Amino acid sequence: MTAGAITLLTGCDVLKPYTPPRPATKNSLTFYVSPDGDDENDGLTEKTPLRTLDRADEVPFKPGDRLRLKGGARFTGELTLGPEEAGSVRKPVVIESYGTGKATIAARGTAGITVHNTGGVEIRNLAIRGDSASRRAEDGIKFFNDLPDEKRLAHVRISGVDVSRFRNGISIGAASKSLGFRDITIADSATHHNQNAGLVTVGPRFQADEPSYAHEKLTVTSVQAYANSGDPKAHDRNTGSGIVLGSLRNATIQRSAAYDNGANSSARAEEGPEGIWTYDSTRVVIQNNKSYRNRTGSRVDGGGFGLDNNVSDSVLQYNLAYGNDGPGFLVYSGEPTNAHKDNVVRFNYSWDDARKLPFYGGIVAYGTRLRNLDIHNNTVVQRSPEGGERPPALRLRAGVSNIGVRNNIFVTDGAAVVDSDTPFTQTKVRLQGNDYFTTGDWKLVWGDASYTSLADWRRRAGQEQHASAPTGTSADPCLVDLAAPVTDRAGAANLVSTCADMAGALPLRSVGVDPGPVDYFGERLSTAPSVGAAAPPRSAP
Secondary structure, three states: OOOOOEEEEOOOOOEEEEOOOOOOOOOOOEEEEOOOOOOOOOOOOOOOOEOOHHHHHOOOOOOOOEEEEEOOOEEEOOEEEOOOOOOOOOOOEEEEEEOOOOEEEEOOOOOOEEEEOOOOEEEEOEEEEOOHHHHHHOEEEEEEEOOOOOOOEEEEEEEOOEEEOOOEEEEEEEOOOOOOEEEEEEEEEEEEOOOOEEEEEOOOOOOOOOOOOOEEEEEEEEEEEEOOOOOOOOOOOOOOEEEEEEOEEEEEEEOOEEEOOOOOOOOOOOOOOEEEEEEOOEEEEEEOOEEEOOOOOOOOOOEEEEEOOOOEOOEEEOOEEEOOOOOOEEEEEOOOOOOOEEEEEEOOEEEOOOOOOOOOOOEEEEEOOEEEEEEEOOEEEEOOOOOOOOOOOEEEOOOEEEEEEEOOEEEEOOOOOEEEOOOOOOOOEEEEOOEEEEOOOOOEEEOOEEEOOHHHHHHHHOOOEEOOEEOOEOOOOOEOOOOOOOOOHHHHHHHOEOOOOOOOOOOHHHHOOOOOOEOOOOOEOOOOOOOOOOOOOOOOO
16 A cells, blocks of 8 residues: 555445545645546646545645636535634635636535635635525625634635625624634625625624724725625514625725615514625725615615714715615614714715615714714715605714714705704704705704704804804705716716805815815815815816
């Protein structure tokens, strides 16, 4: 018997050579899998591939190894990497396709790829499909850490994947007494037709007195999360979101899209889905994304973007929301932790949001102990659903403090430009430098009072003033084409103000607000203040 081979006795008493899953070597190896292969092969070349995922899954992968599945082929089963495998940042294990097209992993009641208690893993250029059983209970790509040593596992890369028909398409998680992962990149991928969410990160329950976050340094770029329907039987939680990021410190979500999610979420749930949102997180930047036609089965949520419970030092900027059931942009705190603070919503567009739930609006801020929020230079256009209640451009509710709403364009077709259930003074909420325009009769709701002119509201409520001087305007903002659809950056250009000088805009730095470097279109800001998500063209007459 030669080294590296074991002879097994089959049921027919025929001696058959057995090749161990991995040769005895310290070198990194590449394993190939093809429908034309044989599980008795060593799998180490394209000419001697393995045949099945089950056989490939027996390989104990070491740092630097690669598992390559033949492009265009379909492989039934699942892959798992455990704590004794991978683990190296400098020499990650790579799972990918080779040849032409994506290989497909077809799970049968299982996850597609599970990585448990190890890092140093890259997953590339694969299609991963579940079935009805997987959609109820398993995730397509699942990274999970339940090690008790409070160590984040480093280096997660997911790119070029297409994941569908699972509970969650892609999930990054940590157990209640563990930390999760760091240095995570998810790019150029699609996650769709899953039940609960397209992409999700989760961690231990947030503790406000000792804030801790499971995952660090996440970047999501060019991810499409769509048609993740929700669970109609999940009455106790939200389901049906596109991208849901929880328990994160230092994250960026950019150039991604969430759409047509949440259509089958529970009608009885007390919380609903959103397109792209974060909770229990800090230092999250959500920028240059689109979120549209997202739905909710209940009477809550269903919006485009959200900063939810216990979010701090985070920014929503340069995003487009349109046609959502709920608000375009929601900033909400439902827990009395004082941890929802120091956030910014700027240079975004909301067009025709709150279609199903007009008691929201284009931009909405409310909740318990939500504080230190700046909402500036956004453009919101709200047109009323046919025959339905008219949503306001801005909705404010009790529970907020130290909120600044400045240099925005709020447009309606006769609905209230602003609707607040509380008559906030400027010690709690300050509205300054905004343009409040309607194509119908002008209306603003402030507590129990309803105002029909900006001047009257300014005089009675003390808003739209700075240093005893009036700010703001109700003039036509001279948008290029108010009736044109706004579904992309080209459409958003129809909501650029062509007015040369919008009276009433406030120099943000004079009130301690950093306006940022550029507008929605990436144009560098001038020193002169302007309203809305886009600075007016320099050549405007």
